[in-house]
Amino acid sequence: MLIFVQALVLFPLWFEIPTWVTASTIALMFFKFLSYRLQIKLPAWIVLIFVFSALAGVYFHFRTISGRDAGVSLICLMYGFKLLESKSYRDAALTLFISFFIMVMAFLFNKSIVMGLYLLLAMIAILSGLVALNSIHGFQGLKHLSKISGVALLQALPIMLVLFFLFPRLPGPLWAMPDSSQGGTGISDSMSPGDIGSLTTFDDPAFRVKFESTVPSANDMYWRGMVFSDYDGYTWREGVRSPTRTANIPNFTSRYQYKVQMEPNQSRWLFGLEQLATSPNGTFLFNDFTWRRPRKITTQFSYSAEAVTYDYQGVELSAVHRNVNLQLPATGNERTRQWAQQLFTQSSSTQDFIQRTLNVINQQEYSYTLTPEVLEEEVVDGFWFDTQEGFCEHYAGAFVFIMRAAGVPARVVTGYQGGEYNPYGDFYLIRQSDAHAWTEVWVDNQGWVRVDPTAAIDPSRVEADLRTRATRRDSWFSDKEFGFDLPQGFLQKLQLRWDAIKSFWDDSLMGYGQDQQNNWLSKLGIKSNQWRFLGYGLVFTLIVSGLVFGLWLLRKSSKRDPIEKYYELLKAKLMKQEVIISSHWGPKAILELLQQEHPELHKKYSTPIKFYIAIRYKKVSDKDNLQQRFKTQVKAL
């Protein structure tokens, strides 16, 4: 049983820890099983050697024994060893209680709803183990054991929910965590050719968005993440940037209200619908109109925001910004530079120049492919004049290069474009495969204008809804596998529904944090002293629920047997007839007393008392009938 519990608890962790640790924990369990079966005992010094070699193994694997992954591996191993030496009540209880902790460690890696259900199961197993340990029957009656623990768990869930929502949350971690060893997939903080193209194979959700009222068209859904203004001839990076001051923000008007629920991306930037203005709580708006958090997003995270339209009438681009967004490497890509300057002199205005450039992309043989020829040097020249094929980052990079070469301030913006609508959850799902790069060009009196050069070649990529792009996904679920024709889109519907449930789980439960807590407290009208309120709330609900639960449970336990009640009634009736009955007399003694001292009462009372004796002390086949007759007789007295 202990082995079973252990296997159940460790199972989700096996996929996260190094293979050799997994293998050794399984080996330990197997060994325990064998030694239990064969009744052999390992000498303590051998176990000790194993323990130390495990310790050394972890150290050499991770070069440390602290930190999340190393710590988890170490605890898993020690947990295995603990089982090896467990014999007494003490050892078993210790192992079971530690199992709770191990179980929670699995949450560090995976927080999905499936995991939640799985761990509910594991918890029932651990609790059953505890019940068995404390019961004289041990592991007999597994159904009974799991019933006790299941009921306990069910009763605990409502209390848990109250605690969960009322428990005060902190905005950040208690102490800085060492970087998680695995990076999240997602847009990175620089852009080289091929970076974004590589994301298109990832179907993982990046974030989910719920709009308050009006919803922009899919064409308009540009989710701004980062701005790159620094170019070294190959890679685009962020330029000089700083948090912006309110005074430097142009006037704006609100357009869309929405809520974002982000998946952890192990980076600090947030995504918002263009244009971005006031930043969500705990986030800074930078002067390139991007949002940044002071810490990496390592867990799910929700925020509310709004999209605005800026009014750039009369706003000048500062000299610093102009320089930053005109920067180019001193040399290289000379053909493109000359071409751009030439085109600029032919153009009547900046807008005209932009339009002419887009026309070139549109009319010449520029193609859109995920697998362009790889260029190492003179990347822009090679792309613009020779290969003429690429992904969005090729187009965005080249376009900004052309603008800057002609003296027009421009910059690259990366983020996501589009989104898949989920009708069941009424939200848009943005996947990693929606990653995109576009550009912004400074036009006097219009400010930063968004230009998506990729749209010029391949309108379908921007305009078409996600489904056209999903042909790849559909082919995975070919109907042939089922052997019959499924109604079209059945799997898609199923998937959307599942995603809606997941979104609720992620949004309302996993994404619940300080912001959400603040929000509902504010809605209740509690704006200050929130912690105090939470404290009172916690204490209050705990006391009330404790009282209610306690009364209910105890009431249930003290519910008396109806037969006993009728017997008491019978005795009370006898007392009224002035028969003195001591409280500790059994029915037989009463019968004797009646026979000797109250023969007239004996006639009437002897039958029900005899019935009572039969019900209580004899094995009778037809008990129900007897009980019924006993009751009616007592009533008749």
Next chain:
Amino acid sequence: MINTIIKRIQKRFYRWVEARLPAAPEIQLKQKNIYILPTRYGWLMLLIIVLILIAATNYQNNMGYMAGFVLLSIGSLSTFYTYRNLRQLKIKMIKPKAVYAGESATLEIEVINQTQQYRASVGIGETKVKMSLLDVPQQSSSQFTKTFLVTKRGWFEVPRMVISSVFPFGIFQVWSWFKTPYQILVYPKPIPAPINLSDSNHGNEEGSNSVKGSEDFYSVKEYQPGDPLKQVMWKAYARGRGMLSKEFEDKVGQQKIFSWQSVAHYEKELALSYLCHELIEANKKGIDFGLEMPDQKFDLANGDKHLYDCLTALAIF
């Protein structure tokens, strides 16, 4: 130093506990006499919950919060679960029988459950650590027997007992102390006397009206240790009616008076043991016997009641 202080505090605490203990043959367990505290595993669980919550806060992990709070809820609910397991049980103590020193005395305790709820793994013992566990199903009762090895004659005071339960999860322990109102009478250990004590035997001189004898049987009673085996109704025993002894009206036979004087030169306990043995032997033979103690005198008589009266006198001498 600290140990002695702790011991003294403990002693005072138990004195206080004992002063509060009811000493009735039947005790109903209720809120007033049930105590509850976390077990050491309860504290361990609390520590684990705190660790989980700290980790959850640090990693901003809501799943961790949930698990932590579920455990916390289960932990607090188990106060009720465990308490419920003892509540409204009745402890009924059965009057213990007297024993001879060196034997083991048995205390029988009946735990009665009149409610509709199954009580699992209820333990009774002298301390909360060492106890025997039993289930008490609904509407029924279970019998605990506790044996004590008694070495000293006199009144053996049954120690304070405890009824306890950690069921279901072992997080909390509920318990209640109780004390039997009965003491166990311990007769001296019977030891055959090295000399013949019947020199103090006045009986033979007077013993002329010899007898109708032990044939004159007038009643049947339950067998008691010390009854002559030849008086046991073996036929009835074979029929499954239990050990029954015939009682005889035997006025006659030898007559023996045992006196303290005859053994006073022995060490006191030994002397009492000799007397004890002789009394039993005399009773077995079915003769009239008497006992003369410095402070008490039993006239010639016979029968078990007489024997036990005499033995009691020896026990508390």
